[in-house]
Amino acid sequence: MSYIQAEEKEGVVVCTFDREDSSQNVLTEEFFAELEHLLFNGSYYGMPLVFISAKKDFLAGADVERMAGISFKEAKRLVAKAHEVFARLENRATRTVAAIHGQCLGGGLEFALACNMRIATEESRLGLPEVKLGIIPGFGGSQRLPRLIGLSQATQMIVSGHGIDAKKAKRVGLIDETAPSRSMLLERALAAASKLGMPRRKRRMIWLEKFYVIPAAGKKLVQKANPNHYPAPFRALDVLAKSARKSDYQMEQATVCDLLVSSGTQNLIRLFSLTSRAKKKWLDEPRAVKRTAVIGAGAMGSGIAYALSRAGFSVRLIEKDEKKLLSAMQIIQGLYRKDVGRKRLAEHEAKQSFDRISPSSELTIGSADLVIEAVFEDYAAKEKVLKAVEANVSPETIIATNTSSLSVQKLAEMLERPQRFLGMHFFNPVEKMPLVEIVPSELTGEDAAQEVGAVVKRLGKVPVRVKDSPGFIVNRVLATYFFVALCYAREKINPEVADRLMRDYGMPMGPFELADQVGVDILLHAQRSILPRASAKLLEEMVAKNFLGKKTGRGFYDWTSAKRSPNPEMGFNARLPRKTRPRIEKFMRETLEASLTATAEQLAGSGIASAEDIELAMLLGAGFPPFRRLFSSKQAP
């Protein structure tokens, strides 16, 4: 067998998952075939089973690559097979123990649920993240989980897709026992498996829970997600509600297949595989970088310092202006406090991470392995800082500039060691945005670029490679988008219109909201450097009037009252004429959409980045809706 090795030990059959030629145990068709074979094996009748993994994680879940482009019929067949095998496992008249360590997610947890006992090491994580891929648990998880841990906890896990740790899993009854370490796991599992009789379970009254759990969860969900764009959690809730009285595996199968073949899910699956493919292009772990320095403690600098310190790097945060430095430290502390408040970090972890940041108003960075310069966007300012940095550090140190609009090549040519220098474009707010554009100049050494890619991965972000060019990927595309949007602003069309259209399209924010958020002055600067020949007159006028957006209280909108309204001094028309409104709105929607898709296609053609990377950058950096297709299928890579 190439996936599951079975071996008798003390009257128990120990089945080890160890998929050949792979670092992960993914639930492939082969897995189900071998599992079925095992369950039918006559010599094992009447013997308890223990399932354990030889890899880093227990089971990694369903085969996402296999799910791409799958037909409804094919999906139906696969899911039905899984249900059949899991049902057989569940009905086996002996003890069946899942001995879990590492990650046990999705299909992996659904497998464990079909066993009648679960033991997990203390560091393991368990969860059903299917909704994040646009589907629902499809191997019986939506039926078995609520019956094991109750509807309230199950709904929370399935609808949010968040995993839980072993401690919590024990508390809610998802696992029966924790093992102190991986080396103790098998021993504990064998002991549990060789006990006589079947484990007894408390009966959950989920039909009763239904009446208060489902409406509350539904209410919360409506506030968070749009059912038209993200149907999966709503469908999951629906399945949970309808099968609360009597389990209904057929309904689960039908729902998951239906969702799986939908274009929204297929595109989310695409995002998933794009992300994992993009990460594979870079070094796995940084080889040399341990100590870092960030220069400039503005919004970007402090966000970068937070991300670095949280990922375990020591950070020297340099800023000449002590007041700015203080407020950066306050911002960072605030972010850590939020992490603790939301239970993403334990108190001591946050403290340890915050300790890694050392603020200073002087350029004392000699021992840093990576210096990220994030001073304001101006050649002269950057040149001065970069030269000073270069003179202060060892020749091995990598120097990166965080820029969105300057030429990395031009900066590289000013330096002594351009082979250790590159661009690193973080997005605002750094702590939330998962994308970093890595911009090597023609002089950058590949080892420096790889090292920086590995650092970005360590930050939990996705690195995307792009050649030096105005605006790189995301800002280049957004520049056209803003240009189009500004045309409508010049026509005095209420900014609400374009914002609403683009939100409906699936963007997290409309163009004018985004402009006010970013700052009109920043936007002007970007437009000038990326599209130097396009008129930016409107923006210039706005900057002159100090309509800089949210930060000054007024921009395209008036942000001073609780409910924002269009800035009255911009003279926008209140509404479009009723007769022509549908036509104008359709036209606006199409032009704004085209400004995104056509520019992206043009960039892909120009070769500054691979089409895959451009797509990923648009999804992660520009908020392009993942359920839509950026490239028309003809051009798709």
Add this chain to the structure above:
Amino acid sequence: MKKVVLVGGVRTPYVKAGGVFKDLTADDLGTLAVRELLHRHNVKGNEVGEVIIGNGAQPAEAANVSRVIALRAGLPKSVSAYTVHRNCASGLQAVADAYDKVALGHADVVVAGGVESMSNVPFLYGKELKNIVAGMMAAKTLSQKAKIMRGMRPRFLKPVIGLLAGFTDPLIGMNMGQTAEFLADTYGLGRKEQDEFALKSHQRAEAAIVSGRLKHEIMSVFLSTENRIIGADIGPRFGQTTEALARLKPAFRKEHGTVTAGNSSQITDGAAAVLVMSEDAAKALGFATDIVIRGYAFAGCEPKIMGLGPVYATQKLLLRLASGGPRAGVKLSDMRFVEINEAFAVQVLACLKVFAKEGMGEIDDDRLNVNGGAIALGHPVGSSGTRIVLTLMNELRLKDVSGPALATLCIGGGQGGAVVIERR
């Protein structure tokens, strides 16, 4: 024995206890100083052989505070760390230990420092309450518990203030202020002389702050919770006057008392750290090797005259240096700068008197405590010893003079400590 050099150092501002540093623990303060020291000197961490931190109050939540500081400051886990305690000279003890380690070749690079958060010296409960709590924890039945609780009295809840307890000598039952009064009586040092000395301390500190000289040894602390940047000591009183000092009431003896809050050291929070290396290591790592540590000595004396500890320790050290050969000897009058920690004005004045009386030589007033002392800057007990060594190093470098310099302080319980460094 290897030559030992002092490479550099830094300290946090010294802030009056109960002030803006009151929420920072001793390990918080130490982390700030050590981390800054490492960054300023481009120390990666692997090269450090030992971390030695002096601390008086020994916080309960950070046992071996040195190790806690070392790890929090970002030093590799493989670097060992220990804490030393010699009361007021704990910070000097750390430097002395570093000297030994390096001289004997047990380490090439040592981080030595002193930390104290006097704001966080805990309140304690007496042994009556302790016996009751321990008894309750051991008791198994309800009747046993009831029996123990019957012995409870409200007065057991009255805390013992740890800070005051620490300032009282357990063997002679005198607190430190009373030992200072004893010296005033013995050497006939009046209130006026003491106040004048205190005034000078404030004036010199003020001048040093205004000139920016102290910036070389002090780092800025960014207090995000308080929304404040602390870049200078909070303790020196600008424009201090004799009249203001004269108005203060004696703190330790109501009648005939001369020692006041104004002519004693302040109760303060702060941390200081220095880098000590072997000459070879410093050269290899590219550091200046101009400052050499010549040696140190500690000496004991009658607890009642603990304020004269510097005399005993200095005498011992000078004799020791003289035994090293005709050219190794140093006289008190050779010292380019002298730091005598100002626990009390009267205690420093008494030391000067005894130095002269014993024929050890006189100390020029303009070489003594040139940037003011603990009366103005404050005396975070475990930290001051490191601070005075750091100040001497900076003064020698800033004024670009070569020659020896002496750092010495008195130690509660009847001891003195002294270190001589020299700029080549």
